Amino acid sequence: MTQSVLSRYLNPEILRRVADRPLEPHGLVMGNLAGAHKSPLSGFAVEFAGHRDYIVGDDPRHIDWRLYYKRDRLSIKQYEMETNFVCHLVLDISASMRYGAGNEQKLFCAAQAATTLAYSIVAQNDKVSLTTFDNRIQGYVPPGNTLAQIHRIIQHLDRISPVEKTNMVDCLTDLTGRMGRREIVMIFSDFFTDLTALETVLQRMKYNRHEIVLFHILHPHERTFQFEGMVKFLGMEETAEYLTQTEDIRNGYLASLHRYEAAFEDLCRRNAIECVSVDTSGNLGDDLVEYLNQRTRVRLR
Incomplete structure (x- = not known):
C-alpha cells in the first residue's frame, strides 16, 4: 500500500489530536484478551469485587x-477481570454517500472518521472490525488489534464503489444476528431511511446490550440548501430528475429537514443512543476530539 493511500484516510494532524485520547466502553465488556476495561465476568485477578x-x-x-x-463461614474472594472490547465500524457506502466533492464528500468524510477511530482503538490494544453496506452487506474485515488491521481496513475502503440504494434496516438486522456478545457498534451514514424501521433494529441491538454510536454525516448543501436560481436535481439512488426554481422549494425543504432531524434526535434520546453530528465542511478533528472528550466526561461522572 502506498503512503499516499494511507495519508488519504489517516490525516496526520487529525491523528495527532485523536490518537492519545482513549475510547472507553460505557458499560462492561466481554473479550478474550487481557486489556484495560472491566469485564462482567469475575475471576481471580486485578481488583477485588466481593x-x-x-x-x-x-x-x-x-x-x-x-x-x-469472624463469621465461621468459608467464602471465596472474587476479583474483577480486565479485558478488551471489540468495536464494529459499520459504514454506509450507498450512492447517496457519494454527494460532495473532494474532502467534503460524505463517504470520504465517513471513511476518514472510521479509519481514525480504528487507529485509536488498535493503539490501545482493543479490536476493531469494518462492515460496509448499501442494499446488502458488501464487505467485512474481521476484528483485529494490530497495525496490520488498519492496512486491511484502508485497502477495503480504497476498493469500494458506491452505486446501490440503501437498505440499512435489513443490513443492520443481518449484522446484529452475527454479533454474539456485547460490543460497541459505530454506524456512519446520512441515515436517509425509514426511522421507524431503523429504531426497531437499533432497539434489538440495545436489547443484546451493544453500545451504539451513530455518526450522522451530512454535506452543508443538505443542511442549508445553498442553491440559487433554476437547478436540475438528479437522484443518486433513483433515476428521477427534477428541474426546479430553488427559491420555490427552499423553505419547504428546510422545514422537512428540521422535522427529520428532530425525529432522529428523539429516536436517539428515547433509546439512549449516542449521536455525533458531522458536517463534511467542518473540522473532523474537532468533531472527533469533542466526541472522545464527551465520552470521558460521561465515564467519570
Whole structure:
C-alpha cells in the first residue's frame, strides 16, 4: 500500500489530536484478551469485587480466612477481570454517500472518521472490525488489534464503489444476528431511511446490550440548501430528475429537514443512543476530539 493511500484516510494532524485520547466502553465488556476495561465476568485477578460462598473444589488459596474467623463461614474472594472490547465500524457506502466533492464528500468524510477511530482503538490494544453496506452487506474485515488491521481496513475502503440504494434496516438486522456478545457498534451514514424501521433494529441491538454510536454525516448543501436560481436535481439512488426554481422549494425543504432531524434526535434520546453530528465542511478533528472528550466526561461522572 502506498503512503499516499494511507495519508488519504489517516490525516496526520487529525491523528495527532485523536490518537492519545482513549475510547472507553460505557458499560462492561466481554473479550478474550487481557486489556484495560472491566469485564462482567469475575475471576481471580486485578481488583477485588466481593465474596461468594466456598464450593468444594475451589482453590483454597482464594479463601478469605479473616472473614472465616469472624463469621465461621468459608467464602471465596472474587476479583474483577480486565479485558478488551471489540468495536464494529459499520459504514454506509450507498450512492447517496457519494454527494460532495473532494474532502467534503460524505463517504470520504465517513471513511476518514472510521479509519481514525480504528487507529485509536488498535493503539490501545482493543479490536476493531469494518462492515460496509448499501442494499446488502458488501464487505467485512474481521476484528483485529494490530497495525496490520488498519492496512486491511484502508485497502477495503480504497476498493469500494458506491452505486446501490440503501437498505440499512435489513443490513443492520443481518449484522446484529452475527454479533454474539456485547460490543460497541459505530454506524456512519446520512441515515436517509425509514426511522421507524431503523429504531426497531437499533432497539434489538440495545436489547443484546451493544453500545451504539451513530455518526450522522451530512454535506452543508443538505443542511442549508445553498442553491440559487433554476437547478436540475438528479437522484443518486433513483433515476428521477427534477428541474426546479430553488427559491420555490427552499423553505419547504428546510422545514422537512428540521422535522427529520428532530425525529432522529428523539429516536436517539428515547433509546439512549449516542449521536455525533458531522458536517463534511467542518473540522473532523474537532468533531472527533469533542466526541472522545464527551465520552470521558460521561465515564467519570
